[in-house]
Amino acid sequence: MNKVAIVGCGWFGLPLAQQLVKDGLLVAGTKRTQQGCDELVQQGITPFELDLSQVNEQTIEHDTTRLAPLFDADVLIANIPPGLRRGESHYLTHIQRLKQLINGHEYKRVIFISTTGVYPSTDKDMFETDATAYDDKSAVLLEAESHFAAMQNSCIIRFSGLIGPKRHPGKFFGGRQDIAGGNVAVNLVHLDDCIEAIRTILQATEKGTEVASIYNLAAPNHPSRADFYQAAAVHLGLDAPQFNHQVLPSKTIIGNLICQQLGFNYIHPDPVKMLDAC
Template identity: 60%
Template sequence: MNIISIIGCGWFGFPLASHLVRQGFHVKASKRKVEDLIPLQQQGIEAIQLDLANVSAQVSRTGLFDSDAIVINIPPGLRRGGSDYLLYLTRLKQLIGTRQYQKVIFISTTGVYPSLDHTVTEADATAFNDASATLLEAESMFATMPNSCIVRFSGLIGPKRHPGRFFAGKVDVSGANVAVNLVHLDDCVNAVSLILSGRDTQSVYNLAAPIHPTRGEFYVIASQHLGLPPPEFNQQQQPSKTIDGQLICQDLGFEYRHPDPIKMLDAC
């Protein structure tokens, strides 16, 4: 495997692409805007414009999809009311066409698991609301491709994504008992790189730090870490799911560099 395509080279895709270049891979990566290609090129990445909202015939001739492996990292945008996610993925699938890859990695989220009071594994995904149904339909588009692997990220934190701002200064916040399911950017990059090089991988992997403090504990510490006023939690409890992210460790020998969300704060 020498050439890797990354579709969507943003907060996660750009560090992944840079990491793979340092490992000696030829990396092709896409951005929506022409002006955003320059930082990628400066890192030795072959940067190609791809705007799935306005696909031109030229895209199929750029060679973006001609590679040994492909990583698909299109943010759903569902929390912001995004409604074109499945349309964009359908267009992407059409552009890929009949190409076959040594590895297809589709980046998804642990939003496919309902909030129930137990630990959830890769087998527990269900369409429990409109957003989860959309996410599972998106996964299914690429799960049928040969050599595919769905990677479900828990809550992402890292540079420019410090969780201390999430609840800082808020009052009467419920769910202090809820388990925190987070994963650091470093671990996402390392895990996807490992899956790319792994021959025998499962069809789905969760990524979640193995330590799960409660929201009541974690977000007070996180806000104080930034010098912000901590949130005030009420006594109302909520269902608390815990994401099990250990299957990739068992299968591929992966080790979380940041296993404890509280200690992660120093790397944000």
């Protein structure tokens, strides 16, 4: 196993690609613009321009041929941000176009990056089997997962809230007043742990170790929203937010299956201490 294709070299995909290059793997990756592709070349990554919004029935045959060298790999990592919170509505179309472009290629490992948005906000611990289509957005996310779950050797990773360089959470509530749900458990994961989880899965694949079809990724410590976001704001030098007494349902994402099965250890188990690495 020596060639990895990463669809989506953005905030997560690019540092992942950089690390895999350091690990000695041949890495191909996609960006939506030629300028982005030029940046990949500088990082030792073989670039392919791919904007899924520009792929359609008229271009699919040409694009499939053009991108065949990208998808001719041992491992495929699909990292397509859903954009549902921003009101975008083309996620499933993009997923379907990507599946057309893959064109039946088979891989030693397919990794699809998903989100813990598939779990409802209820007062319980959430494990991998607890996902449900509780609203329109979660239904879209689960349908997207199903396209890749059907592929051979697939593994879906559901990231909790992502923080890390250029994603400091202190601005989120900094200085705000009368915020509900200060009791709610925080479910976060650091960029470093996302990268290390992928590396762990690839190493397990290389060794022939059994890999589960789905893993949650969430730091094992879950401070309350009030405690965490007050600390985060102060960490940035902002006024601490003030929470009211309204209690909201509090789900806790359990991300220890990958630890139990593959020996993974979180680099940043405590979200408050993660702030120093943002």
